Amino acid sequence: MDEMEKGEERGSIRNSPFQIKLPIFIALALVAGVLIGATTFSPSANNPQDTARSYLKYREILSYIDRDYVDTVNIEELSDYAITKMLEKLDPHTAYIPADELAMARSQLEGDFEGIGVEFNIFQDTIYVITPLSGGPSEAAGIQAGDKIVKVDGRNVAGIGITNEGVFKHLRGKKGSEVNLEILRKGSSKPLNFTLERSKIPTTSVDVSYMVDNKTGYIKVSRFSSDTFEEFKQALTKLKKKGLQQLILDLRGNPGGYMDHATRMADEFISGDKMIVYTDGKGDKYDSRTNARTKGDFENGPLIVLIDEGSASASEILAGALQDNDRALIVGRRSFGKGLVQMPIPLDDGSELRLTISRYYTPSGRSIQKPYHGDPEEYEKDMLHRYENGEYFHPDSSLFADSLKYKTLHGRAVYGGGGIMPDVFVPRDTTELSPYLSQLYNKNVLREYTLGYYRDHRKELEKMPFDKFNQNFKVTDAMLEQVLKIAEKEDVKYDGAQFNRSKNLIRNNLKAFIARSVYGNAGFFPVLHESDEEFQQALKQFGRAQHLAKSGA
Incomplete structure (x- = not known):
């Protein structure tokens, strides 16, 4: 993992086909999907008396605890706990984020950060440098892959149970500020000392783009952050200059991010003014509809989109739009099923409420959100249940009921039920696992x-x-x-x-x-x-993708 959470985890574990070949490590990353731009909120007047009574009851109980409870308690901590448990009754993505956690929660969607520029991994309770980021302070100072960071500004960071957040705290900092590192390097008998000046480090969300052969391109998008669309456009332009005629767009393990970058990317593939996504909330205040509106750079060639159970939110909006408009062949496994829109509401103490205000729907009318029954622990076990039910190895027949059937623009059958169902199912390849x-x-x-x-x-x-x-x-x-x-x-x-x-x-x-x-x-x-079996299967499906491209033209 590196300073912007892309290093070892993103580059070679979480988002790579490599992880897909690992035994199941169930760890859901319920990363915030879309964060639309509203910053103020006026409560509904539907039940003003009930709201007032409930508020007074809560305030009264909290006052009694603070004044008369036998032990001294942390009222702020108690209040945060009550808020969190209350929100769990709503849906799995409405969330309260305390002020001290907000910067970390937002950092995943920022386009850059200020630090020393290294990708790192923590193992054996030690920070190992995976690679210095190109153009960053660490590369300029001569820090190398394999170096062990043991002290930061004289403080020991090895053997103390340091976490990724702890590394961020030590290595990130204001541009121009200095940090002193003590490093152990193989072949050096004594520790090496480096003084680095922090600078702004650009991050990327398009992990890689390359030509598989003389006509087939590949682009992997690991998240939808503030620079994703521009990175994607640059990658697509580069591949077109190299002879791109057909494309694999890899959204596996992509947890989402900014919706507008996903819809703009969809617009590069979808012609005319076809619908990309719509939202539906209480009344019509937060209802919206997004259509294609520009001439895209790849509206006609064969297109395959790779998804899996780690593809969520904005990834599902993009995949669903391309599938429903008969623009792309979807290959892989059913996506995560995160289809709720959160509005960030800043609170007076610097914390934030991310409140669900509408649902996403694909152009055919499918709700992306998978079912939630008020139990967050059970919801988080969904991936485990998919594994136990065998869904990673064959499609779940219960998801192909007539009640879940929808039609694409040209009449193909697609299915709802939560997440995006692929056109071509590829089971997890466990033949070489042990x-x-x-x-x-x-x-x-x-x-x-x-x-x-x-x-x-x-x-x-x-x-x-x-x-x-x-x-x-x-x-x-x-x-x-x-x-x-x-x-x-x-x-x-x-x-x-x-x-x-x-x-x-x-x-x-x-x-x-x-x-x-x-x-x-x-x-x-x-x-x-x-x-990578899923990648290899995708290469074999360009005949179907070509047929789809012609029929959808």
Whole structure:
């Protein structure tokens, strides 16, 4: 993970096909989807007397607790808890964010931040540098991949249970401010000291774009932040200059973000003034309708969109618009099902209420939001239930009932029920997974080995063009033996049968991680896609996508 939450997690775990091949790690990231621009709110006058009575009751009880309860209590903390529990009765995405957590909650959608510019990962209770960000202070100072940050401004940060938030707190700061780092580097007998001046670090949400072959392009969008549309346009323009005729748009693991960037992206693919999305709330105050309105840069060529259970909110708006307008073939698995619009309401103490004020609907009339029955814990177990019910391995037949059937612009059947149902279902590929492989991932054995390999072979690797690396570089048996030695030191018990089952995937991931250290995401993803079943299936579906493009023209 790096300072803007994209590093190891985003680059090589959360948003990559690599994670899709891991055993299930159920950890829902219910990231805020759309944050529309209203900042004031006047309560409805539907039940003024009930509202007044409830308010007075709450105030009275809180006063009695503060004055007469046997023990001293933190009234503010108690009030925050009551608010949080009250909001849980509404829906899973209405939320109260205390003032001290607000900056972190907003940072995921910011286009840049101020810091030292490193991608990092925490393992063995130590901050490891994955890579310095290009053009940032860390790169200029000579910080390298594999460096261990052990002290920041003289304070120990190793072996203290530091979290990602703790790293942000230590490394981020105002532009122009200085930070002192003490670093341990393999091959250096003494710690190294660096003084860096923080600067503004641009972040990206288009992880990678490249030509798969002489006519097929690929663009991966990991979130919809304040710069996403511009990044996407640049990537699309670059690919068109290289001969783009057909495109894979990868929205897997994309938790959403700003809706307008998703709708503007949809407009690049959808011709005329066709509908993209509409919202429906109480009365018509927050109702809206968004249509295509500009001449897009890729309105006619075959288009495939990859989604999975991690695709949410703005990702689902984009995928649903393209599917309902018969513009794209959707490949993968059912998306998350986050279709509620939140309005941010600043409160007097600096905290914020994010209140659901309407629902999203695709052009055919499908509600994106999956069911919620008032139990947040049960709602958060939805992904686990999908796994237990086998939905990751075959489509859930209950979601194909006639009552959930809708029609696209040209009469194709699509289905509601929460989330976007793909046109082509691709099950999770578990053929090469094993408990032994899981332990290698959990102990960070693969990443530790590849950081060391890159450090030891950096000069020769950086002289090699990526095409030559991709064609000629092989992960040898000797390299695998070294991985096994690291695993043994980390108390990962060897299992020959499980190792052989996962060997090809291990080779692929080692090569991908090494490529990432040398070439960044432009090297990482093309290698990873060689063992990515969903990506490979998408490549086989361009015949259907071509037919769809012609019929929708």
